[in-house]
Amino acid sequence: MAARGKATGNGAARHKQARDPRAHWLFLALTLPVLFGALLFQGWTENEVDGSKIKQDCTRPVPAAAADAGPVLTVNGDGARSTSMPAGTVALTYDGGPDPYWTPRLLALLKKHRAHATFFLEGADAAQYPDLVRQIRAEGHEIGSHSYTGADLGNASGVRRALELRLTQGAFAGADGFRTKLLRMPMTTTVATLCGAEWPAAQRASEHGYTLVAADRSHRKPAHGLVRQFSLTSLAYRETQQLLADPGARRFTTISAGTGATEPAMTEVGAPQRWLGTALIWFQQLGRSSVSALTWVLTIAAALGLIRLFTLVLFARAHVRRLERERPGAPRLRQITDPVTVLVPAYNEEAGIGGTLRSLLASTHQRLQILVIDDGSTDRTVEIAEGYAERDPRVQVLCQPNAGKAAALNHGLAYTRSPYVVMVDADTVFEADAIERLIQPLAHPAVGAVSGNTKVGNRTRLLGRWQHLEYVFGFNLDRRMFEVLECMPTVPGAIGAFRLDSLMGVGGLSEDTLAEDTDLTMALWRAGWRVVYEENAIAWTEVPTTLRQLWRQRYRWCYGTLQAMWKHRRAVREVGHAGRFGRRGLSYLLLFQVLLPLLAPVIDVFMLYSVLFTDSPVKSVVTWVGFLAVQIAVAAYALRLDGESRRPLWALPFQLLVYRQLMYLVVLQSVVAFVTGSRLKWQRMHRSGTAAAAAQHIGGPHDRRSLTVTR
The missing domain is CATH 3.90.550.10 (Spore Coat Polysaccharide Biosynthesis Protein SpsA; Chain A)
Structure with a gap:
């Protein structure tokens, strides 16, 4: 003054x-810590903090006992229990998102062919687009976890790895009241890519009840049974069209249905988990809105x-x-x-x-x-x-x-x-x-x-x-x-x-x-x-x-x-x-x-x-x-x-x-x-x-x- x-x-x-x-x-005690926490959370989810967006080179291959494991597996020490899709069955899987552009288009394509798929969603995107999460589930598709940010779990710290998985479940609970036991490790494709630090991370995930989903090798055909992995891109859309027209594929279904799982991959959560999930979504939206507004x-x-x-x-x-x-x-x-x-x-x-x-x-x-x-x-x-x-x-x-x-x-x-x-x-x-x-x-x-x-x-x-x-x-x-x-x-x-x-x-x-x-x-x-x-x-x-x-x-x-x-x-x-x-x-x-x-x-x-x-x-x-x-x-x-x-x-x-x-x-x-x-x-x-x-x-x-x- x-x-x-x-x-x-x-x-x-x-x-x-x-x-x-x-x-x-x-006022300061209530607002600034909340704002700083929201910005900190936004920075953690949007940027490389205690995690990597790039896959690290493997120092050792997967254990020999798991080298021939099928694409759907649980890890136990150096071994794995696994299953594959039966002949003629194709499990279409999509990593990342939900994406406001490609997810609706893929859903419309699958609906047109009366096909179902498994979407491995990132928790941060699920919290940003909860309506798309509800739409995926409402149309009969399956949802799995792709971690919260898509960071490399094998080279992340234990705290980061636990948060990636726990927060993703929170986002699903807030978006549509469910949790999932399906997990695709970020930046992995076939079982062979679960090498190096990824294998211990996969083992710890299995200990917490997750079923890991990889992809079949590229030489495997739909007639033999196939788990196919896509990202949310225009190429994925075109290749999905080609697969849906493949005469060797008689059935397009989800991971759980294709393997004949006796228990559903997605289960409902109680009211407390829903409330916590909703709070997580609001908190992330606050961080995202704050970044946008504060930039201006x-x-x-x-x-x-x-x-x-x-x-x-x-x-x-x-x-x-x-x-x-x-x-x-x-x-x-x-x-x-x-x-x-x-x-x-x-x-x-x-x-x-x-x-x-x-x-x-x-x-x-x-x-x-x-x-x-x-x-x-x-x-x-x-x-x-x-x-x-x-x-x-x-x-x-x-x-x-x-x-x-x-x-x-x-x-x-x-x-x-x-x-x-x-x-x-x-x-x-x-x-x-x-x-x-x-x-x-x-x-x-x-x-x-x-x-x-x-x-x-x-x-x-x-x-x-x-x-x-x-x-x-x-x-x-x-x-x-x-x-x-x-x-x-x-x-x-x-x-x-x-x-x-x-x-x-x-x-x-x-x-x-x-x-x-x-x-x-x-x-x-x-x-x-x-x-x-x-x-x-x-x-x-x-x-x-x-x-x-x-x-x-x-x-x-x-x-x-x-x-x-x-x-x-x-x-x-x-x-x-x-x-x-x-x-x-x-x-x-x-x-x-x-x-x-x-x-x-x-x-x-x-x-x-x-x-x-x-x-x-x-x-x-x-x-x-x-x-x-x-x-x-x-x-x-x-x-x-x-x-x-x-x-x-x-x-x-x-x-x-x-x-x-x-x-x-x-x-x-x-x-x-x-x-x-x-x-x-x-x-x-x-x-x-x-x-x-x-x-x-x-x-x-x-x-x-x-x-x-x-x-």
């Missing part, structure tokens, strides 16, 4: 008893992300050119030298209030009325502020019972004696010329508010560097674009200037939301005022130093922004400045700061899936690295525009891996809280008063252009 000032109070009474919602954790989502999200980055650069450059045209040799508006009232709301700010007041009193714009509004502090905030008031008459201290930041600012507005108002957070340190530069755009009669440039003071540690990059790369580039598009959504509470009459015209600051600065800015747009960005008005702020503090701060920002967006949603239908702001600003916030972040955890899970399971993991990694390179390039440009060193860019990849995830979870929690109607309490950040020292250490005032700026 757009950068803004920190909370300075523990909230109005209606927020004090609120609790952080926990529904988002339940990831593509669209990546495209939108790249479009956003390039758009930010284009509008940032347009913003720079606009200011360059307006400065040297351009007609200038008068320079504002009128008195300015500075409002400093404070709640337990003893660590930073002194540095803030010192920086304000050192301002090059000396005609100041500085109002410190204490919001019921329990520390030495009032004592420190009154010390400055005793030494300088420009400082005045106002006190009120704790009521929140918006109430404190409205209290200060009642004592304002100047036509221009600057709002400052009590932990913010202004550069000497910041106020003077900040108020100049207000010389234009249409401008009602000006956003300054907030910089991170405590940026020496990794978390501070991440926030520094976010302020420069994210917030400030956004502000440049927002000014060009005339849809600035937030004047940050840390440094913002306003016309007093614009504030009074909208009734001051509203206490309806926790993002009082965003709410106020949106109200100004709807009242017909323009809001601009003054990049050279710089203030240094202290950002959270722990993940817990950062979470609380951003949670309030995001939740408050959602409140403000909902409150001002009708702006999209209005005309003029209000409609322009609504259609551009609110749409941008909704798309890039609400919807895409909500999808980010799912996208990250899918990216992991792409690396682990797709046929081109290198392509996924290269795509991610390419996107990162574009972000680094845009961040470098943003740092250059802000006059900042590009050394912190080394931290950007780590920001994308850790910090970004935290921000996405904040958005999710905020949306859940907003949708469920939870009330969020004010969260105060612990201050250490490091902004002033950090600003001096970083390098002091930046180079500036001419003070006077027309807009």
Whole structure:
């Protein structure tokens, strides 16, 4: 969400008893594991994981005792009990599928000739096309197992082999309520191909009650009795036609009927097995649908992300050119030298209030009325502020019972004696010329508010560097674009200037939301005022130093922004400045700061899936690295525009891996809280008063252009 000032109070009474919602954790706990499990299952069934799609060369032949075994057999040690088809009987068998194209055509051909066959189906395909499984069985054909994925069972691990067989039975149970004892080992044909590792696998399958079905040698004719094996191809269809017309074949039947089995190969299962099978089918469909949907989502999200980055650069450059045209040799508006009232709301700010007041009193714009509004502090905030008031008459201290930041600012507005108002957070340190530069755009009669440039003071540690990059790369580039598009959504509470009459015209600051600065800015747009960005008005702020503090701060920002967006949603239908702001600003916030972040955890899970399971993991990694390179390039440009060193860019990849995830979870929690109607309490950040020292250490005032700026 757009950068803004920190909370300075523990909230109005209606927020004090609120609790952080926990529904988002339940949502994540229920959805992400299920989604990841479905994707993992889909990756396992669709790709080579702990299995092989290629038949391994045999290291040893089948045992001699089984060398002459018939095509229908059970394996027992090195021997086998087997049978063959009687003379004139042909068992047509088809491996794989069901296939939505070839299976119906083969069924129609067999029905035309009143022939029956045995279909060895793969469990994954059976789960995908359960209607075809039911059709095969309804037309009197027999169904056997071809494993779940068609992977080589001989060279698979024991766990993989057991799952291949068990899941196939589950798919059959879910599709039509049956299980089968017929099995054709994938990638085998005749008994001779059950060589090497296939023979022990066949033995274990027999121990679990399976009857193995191979194919007769190619020289065997229908007149002798034949088990013929086909795949689901056009060649299989043509050869089936030829066999059905062979005069030596008097009977076309299933494996069980041809061998005269006393027990049926397919048996009904109970309700629990049906339910588990149905759940398996749903789970696989979820995985398949998720892959399809997320492929589109990831593509669209990546495209939108790249479009956003390039758009930010284009509008940032347009913003720079606009200011360059307006400065040297351009007609200038008068320079504002009128008195300015500075409002400093404070709640337990003893660590930073002194540095803030010192920086304000050192301002090059000396005609100041500085109002410190204490919001019921329990520390030495009032004592420190009154010390400055005793030494300088420009400082005045106002006190009120704790009521929140918006109430404190409205209290200060009642004592304002100047036509221009600057709002400052009590932990913010202004550069000497910041106020003077900040108020100049207000010389234009249409401008009602000006956003300054907030910089991170405590940026020496990794978390501070991440926030520094976010302020420069994210917030400030956004502000440049927002000014060009005339849809600035937030004047940050840390440094913002306003016309007093614009504030009074909208009734001051509203206490309806926790993002009082965003709410106020949106109200100004709807009242017909323009809001601009003054990049050279710089203030240094202290950002959270722990993940817990950062979470609380951003949670309030995001939740408050959602409140403000909902409150001002009708702006999209209005005309003029209000409609322009609504259609551009609110749409941008909704798309890039609400919807895409909500999808980010799912996208990250899918990216992991792409690396682990797709046929081109290198392509996924290269795509991610390419996107990162574009972000680094845009961040470098943003740092250059802000006059900042590009050394912190080394931290950007780590920001994308850790910090970004935290921000996405904040958005999710905020949306859940907003949708469920939870009330969020004010969260105060612990201050250490490091902004002033950090600003001096970083390098002091930046180079500036001419003070006077027309807009």
